[in-house]
Amino acid sequence: MQKKASLKSIADKVGVSTTLVSYVLNNKMENRISKEVAQNIRDTAKELNYNSNQIARSLKTNKTFTIGLIVADISNPFSSALARIIEDEADKAGYTVIYGSSDENPQKSQKLIDTFLNKQVDGLIIAPCHGSEAQIIELENRNFPFVLVDRYFPEITTNYVALNNFQASYMAVNHLIDHGHKRIGMITLNSPLHHMKERKRGYMEALLEHDRTFVPDHLIELSQDFSSADIEGAFYQLLGLKEPIDAIYLTTNQLGMFGLKYINSNKIKVPEELAVISFDETEFLDLFSTPVTQLRQPLKEMGTAATEILIAAIADNNKLTQLNMQPLLVIRGSSTMTGLPKKVLETEMPPAVVINPLQLNGQKVKVA
Structure with a gap:
């Protein structure tokens, strides 16, 4: 049986420290590591069939490194394009996105929120539907990290990214x-x-x-x-x-x-x-x-901003950020x-x- 690869075995083969290997595989400090070394570490990890232990990582950090995304309708080109941008941006920060469609139905929206919370996602990005105000207020009262995208409720003070x-x-x-x-x-x-x-x-x-x-x-x-x-x-x-x-x-x-x-x-x-x-x-x-x-x-900017704001909120950043972006x-x-x-x-x-x-x-x- 092939011996399970570890951070140390990757580090030994590349000739770097286990700390540096951990940084690269967890998408941290990318700007402080040369692209060649980072790619070599990833290639070696793939060659050795390395798989990170997500359970152990979650226990250590008290995070699942997952984000829940609720859009109105994933079949709508706007929603699907926005979801892909958020997915790509989250991946850069080491997060996985799971998503669902509310179909403009508050009951389905609540079911998705409950499901995501039960799966212990670290935060939510939500395109809220009419009638979901109470759900947003409840998340706010729980101090759970979330960002509204595309739509927001002016009477509820919370993070959002939307169009003007x-x-x-x-x-x-x-x-x-x-x-x-x-x-x-x-x-x-x-x-x-x-x-x-x-x-x-x-x-x-x-x-x-x-x-x-x-x-x-x-x-x-x-x-x-x-x-x-x-x-x-x-x-x-x-x-x-x-x-x-x-x-x-x-x-x-x-x-x-x-x-x-x-x-x-x-x-x-x-x-x-x-x-x-x-x-x-x-x-x-x-x-x-x-x-x-x-x-x-500006979908790219909207998706990027929503993801960055949420990740900052997950890191216990209590700063309120509200963006009304200009159309083209x-x-x-x-x-x-x-x-x-x-x-x-x-x-x-x-x-x-x-x-x-x-x-x-x-x-x-x-x-x-």
């Missing part, structure tokens, strides 16, 4: 107005969640600041579980008005996908008959005949009546609105 959703909608509508569109419609979700309310507020504020009258018939709010028939009905209403809309703002990636399908199947000319802006960057937008203007969320408005042919500029332009946006900030780069609005 008001600014996103304001930018979208302001852009459409600047390009000569007179009747701007919006299809959104009828949700009490703060981020969706902020998207609606940004739409209305942009109209107000340009002395445009808000027309209630131009705003349609669908239920969370909307169908393609609901989208068809919304477009039928907006385009069937005595003065039909000449631009549409779709406030989620799912609304964008269904909306563009309707536009395509009904052969509506974009942007000549209808200008379009959709929320989030998805591969589906690239398949549309006219390049689609989109509001892009990527302007393409679907929203401009005069065509695209020949040259790619970049306009500096204000940095993220931050309380107790991490070191994050300011975001930009890109015209591409």
Whole structure:
């Protein structure tokens, strides 16, 4: 039987100390160790079939080095992309991520929280659903490390990383107005969640600041579980008005996908008959005949920040960190009546609105 590899056997073969081997295999002090030595240690560990004793490690540190992640729906491109970023960032710090979908259901959210706590995860990253406020307050009362991501409850003081959703909608509508569109419609979700309310507020504020009258018939709010028939009905209403809309703002990636399908199947000319802006960057937008203007969320920065904040909280850091990050408005042919500029332009946006900030780069609005 092959003798079980140990830190000492790896250290002896590489010619370094067991402490250094431990640092490398536990992803610590990477910046103070040469990449060549670190890679040699990992290769030797693999060659010797070394497996760390997670149970012993947990007993020694009183940690499981696992993080629980709760997203709204892992099949949604936004959620899956964010989960992958968090998984990669956590791995750099020696943590494993386990995750589940709440499906916007508070009962399922509670079940996931209970399951993760029973598995003794060291902390949680949560995209909270409506009705989960009591769950968040309970975690806060238990002083359990967690971070909210994408959504948060303004009335609950806790760590979060989110988008400045008001600014996103304001930018979208302001852009459409600047390009000569007179009747701007919006299809959104009828949700009490703060981020969706902020998207609606940004739409209305942009109209107000340009002395445009808000027309209630131009705003349609669908239920969370909307169908393609609901989208068809919304477009039928907006385009069937005595003065039909000449631009549409779709406030989620799912609304964008269904909306563009309707536009395509009904052969509506974009942007000549209808200008379009959709929320989030998805591969589906690239398949549309006219390049689609989109509001892009800084997913990499959001996932990285949420992970860093949580790991700091696990280390008993009681600092409150709240990040409202800026969106990117990527302007393409679907929203401009005069065509695209020949040259790619970049306009500096204000940095993220931050309380107790991490070191994050300011975001930009890109015209591409």
